[in-house]
Amino acid sequence: MSLLQVKQVHHSFYTKKQLFKANSHSNHVLNDISFTIEEGTCLGLIGTSGAGKSTLGKVILGIQRPKQGQVLFQGYDIYNAGSSDQQKIRRDLQVVFQDSYSSVNPRMTAERIISEPLENYEKLTKGEQRRRVIGLLEKVGLSEGDLEKYPHQFSGGQLQRINIARAIALKPKLIVLDESVSSLDMVTQSMILQLLRELKDDFGLSYLFITHDIKAAFSISDVIGVLEQGELIELYDSKDQFFSSKHPAVIRLRNSVLAEHPRFRSIPSRVKGYNT
Template sequence: MSLLEVKSVTHAYGPTRSFWRKERESPVLSEVSLTIEEGTCLGLLGTSGAGKSTLGKVILGVEQPKEGKVIFQGEDIYTMDSFTRKRLRRDLQVVFQDSYSSVNPRMTAEKIIGEPLENYERLSASEMKRTIAHLLDMVGLDAGDMKKYPRQFSGGQLQRINIARAIALKPKLMVLDESVSSLDMVNQTNILSLLNELKSAYGLSYLFITHDIRAAYSISDALVVMEKGRLIAISQDKNEIFSSEQPVVKKLVSSILSEHPRNRTISSDKSFV
């Protein structure tokens, strides 16, 4: 049994009104099906407006699709009872793109990371501090950072705080929605390396949503490409993506820039592999 199964999911926003047209819904997802196995990372690639983030929200249980099913650990997340939903919710976590808007600016790092632990675990004050200190260490920060507020961290450091919060309950699956795209190249590389280390340490599974094929390649075991709400390419071997004849895939590949600014001409080589 797969950890996550998305079965023929279709979703639309609307209806919308236009002076020239009758009311109609705006399709966002069309017959999307995919699976994620335990301990693996699936990279979900696509340009802006392809429907990637909407699919992420559907998987997280935030937006119920018009049609189709989302099966997580053998349970349909849209038909399960509230008790089962709460039990499974701890195994499904998310890290968003904007590290600052993802946290309460009035909360310390200790409170931010401790929030899910307070909701699901019964820890004494001393156990809570030890656990949070360990989580900070896991993401490359110090126990002394506990009392700092979001404004006192860089974007990369705060994203590490968000990751620490997400792994606090040792989830089975993490949805990473453009989680490194707002960071500079150095921080991107560091966060991706951290995510790979955590995946190995905890046996985590990821849905890595991005428009950046370089980032997706570095962390994913398999890749899928979305365009206009449809999956148009599926590569169980991530190297196969480079032989795709789909125009949008070629566009994503050609967006890779040379490492040195002097040589930054659009190229389709795979020098980062």
């Protein structure tokens, strides 16, 4: 049995202007999405802004019920599971969002932030809990000296490490990474991706890596999925498959990637508002 099964998920919403119109039409955000994630693997989900990536992430996390379809996690339907099963799902399914600062309480220390899931699910003494938190800090490249610091005392990359430490505190099965490195500079992004790869191996984690960054996706993912206007276009098991695909959406994504060195980047001869 697959760790996560997404089956024919559809989702749509009405805009405020449409709510009170008799002939209003819904905006389709997700259309017939189906895929699986196996234990110990990472599915990279890439697409442009507005493709439906984050909405799909929320559906999988149980935050936004889809209009149609099923999301099965470890065999449990996350929208129809009983209370005890829901508790197990919440423990084994964690998330790291893009904005590291809005993901934490600014009045809480790093120790309190990482301790939250432990307090909710584990029966530990204060000493045991503190030792666990120190171990988690060290696991993500921080130290005991960071325990009493507040979010504003960390850089964006350091605070994202705090969020990752919190996400792995309960040793979950699956972590949804929703644009979790996109707001970081390239050097910090590279270090966080390396950390995520190491944690995946050490803990046997599975990831859903949601991103618009093709290079980041390929650096961590076992399988790549392309989302375009709410539809899952194709799944690719290798770079060769992706870069040889003839699908227009995939070609557009490939063309959007800049060469690493500026001298190899092509610049159009005419740009709107500027003539060369």
